[in-house]
Amino acid sequence: MTCQIKKSEFSNIEYVVLNKYEHDSETPPAPRHKGLKGDIGNIILLTILYMLQGVPLGLSGSIPLILQSRKVSYEEQAKFSFIDWPFSLKLIWAPIVDSLYFPRFGRRKTWMVPTQYLIGIFLIYLSTRIDNILGNDNGKVGSGTMDLNTLFVVFFVLNFLAATQDISVDGWAISMLQRHNVGWASTCNAVGQTAGYFLGNVVLLVLESADFCNKYIRSQPSNVGIITFSGFLYFWGLVFFVTTSLVWIFKSERTDPEVDPDQSIVTTYKQLYRVIKLKPVISYCVILMTCKICFKAADTVARFKLIDAGISKETIALYAVPLVPIQLILPFVIARKTSGPRPLDIFLKGFLPKLSMTVFMAYLVHLAFNVIDAKGNVPMYFYILLLAWNCINEVFCTSFFVAKMAFHAKVSDPVIGGTYMTLLNTISNLGDSWPATVALWAVGGLTWKSCDQAGIRSCDSASGAQECSAAVGHCVIAVDGFYIECFVCVVIGVLWYLWKKHKVRLLDALDVKEWKISLS
Secondary structure, eight states: OOOOOOOSSOOHHHHHHHHHHHHHSSSOOOOSTTTTTTTHHHHHHHHHHHHHHHHHHHHHHHHHHHHHHTTOOHHHHHHHGGGGTHHHHGGGTHHHHHHOOOTTTOTTHHHHHHHHHHHHHHHHHHHHHHHHHTTOGGGOTTOSOOOHHHHHHHHHHHHHHHHHHHHHHHHHHHHHSOGGGTTHHHHHHHHHHHHHHHIIIIIHHHHHOHHHHHHHTOSSOOSSOSSOHHHHHHHHHHHHHHHHHHHHHHOOOOOOTTTSOOOOHHHHHHHHHHHHHSHHHHHHHHHHHHTTGGGHIIIIIHHHHHHHHTOOHHHHHHTTTTHHHHHHHHHHHSHHHHTSSOTTHHHHHHHHHHHHHHHHHHHHHHHHHHHSOTTOOOOHHHHHHHHHHHHHHHHHHHHHHHHHHHHHHHHSOGGGHHHHHHHHHHHHHHHHHHHHHHHHHHHHHHOEEEESSTTOOOOSSHHHHHHHHHTTOOEEEEEOHHHHHHHHHHHHHHHHHHHHHHHHHHHHHSOGGGGOGGGO
16 A cells, blocks of 8 residues: 555666666776676575565564554554664665774675674564564453554664665675676565565465465464464574574675775765755755655555455555566666656656545545445455555556656766765655654544544543543544545645646756766
């Protein structure tokens, strides 16, 4: 139900565009006819490392669905959404990871090995506590009280470690692969991270669900799934330990100052400061920080409302499967358009059509509350409508992502290309994270509840809900804040488009010299 945040700076389209500009430069590109000889093992290793990175991300994506099935408040969901912020803020400590290391240990292994060991430790620790944290007393799901604070701390640290591992693996990929094969780092990232996210999210939610396994897999019903949450965490904790040990012992790290230059922390932060001072960058950062506000009701809140209506969390997770081909194929389909002189043209043309998807989703949520019966039976046509929404929405999400990455590659000053692109990508990720948190926080406050017992007017406060419960009543939603939020998002989106479309076109047409710090 959401546009998946692209956590890393590698993407196929980046290399398509960057290589195009390399051809236009004075330095000829590296020959491409040498093939994969000598790099097949490196490509396999990078794919595995990115897959390991995707597992904690998938786990982090599965927890909110589990929490919503346990009827946690939207305010609690908003608090938990902060676990995604490390990937939006990693630029703060990325220069430290790039600059501080033990030469004998290896520039990238200095950080990758400890972070992966720590991830393994956290997963094994979590495997011993997850049932208690989620309130599964004596194997009974949801029979106890959930410890949301511990859950938040553990997954925030996990994502912080995964973001740090991402910095080190991205840097290692540049020097690990031969120059004519460096574009394969993008493929390793896409395949590995997608596979890891799928394992940590879809596979876990589906195979851990007793209802799903009894309905579709088992011949004899059971009160537990094929796998358990604790067993899944323990298994991946061991995988992290074994893989990290093997890499530490058997994989040496070579240095190539030309493609992976070493520079001081102070120098990197000075470069970032010079970039941020550029007027075009300031204007573009405002766009990145505000352009996704209008999409968050549909992209973030809607999946939780569908769970409230009776759609299972396993079904929500499975809808990610048909989106993978779109994510992998579409960038190549639109590459010719995005690699041209106006890559943001796709973003502007698709903005209002994507905004209309908010209205479509509001209708689907309303329909879900009316067509799903008390036993949880869902009409087939609803599944088809929901699949159509997901596929169409993913086309917009992927197109926007590709357009932005192409634009970042176009305007980045080649003198500090890596730092420049990392800054723009980080701001883009932050512009995705903060509206999602605010959208979750706001929907609860916009929802009005009343008690079905006479004499008790409101259930909006904790005391009112307790009073209603004491009177053997139930709190029912009088006005659903989700629909109010959808309306507000559409209005904000139309106003934003009228406000910023000319600025986007201006920045898209601006001479690339205006983006160079060397001329500022």
